[in-house]
Amino acid sequence: MNILVVTMFLRSGRMKHVSIVDYGDGSNLEEKMNEWILTNEENLLEIIDIEYTQHGNMFLATITYLEKE
Known part of the structure; x- marks a missing residue:
């Protein structure tokens, strides 16, 4: 599974983005995304957004979430 994680620091917590x-x-994208969410469930405070994009034969799901501190 190809994953990219970006971290942004906010006053109220840490907002992160993960791209699958x-x-x-x-x-297989939705299955990969759900697997990542289940694997990281105990560290997730809130999922803010899930965005899907396609570039040719590359499909990308970007999850924006708040991580528990």
Whole structure:
């Protein structure tokens, strides 16, 4: 699984972005995303947004979330 994590520091906590990539037809992207959420559930304070994008045969899900401190 290809994952990229970006951290932003806010006054009220840490906002992070994680991007998960799938190639081909993108049919495994939702499964990969749900697997990441379940694996990291105990560290998640709140999922703020999930954005899906496609660039040719590359499918990307970017999850914006607040991490527990």
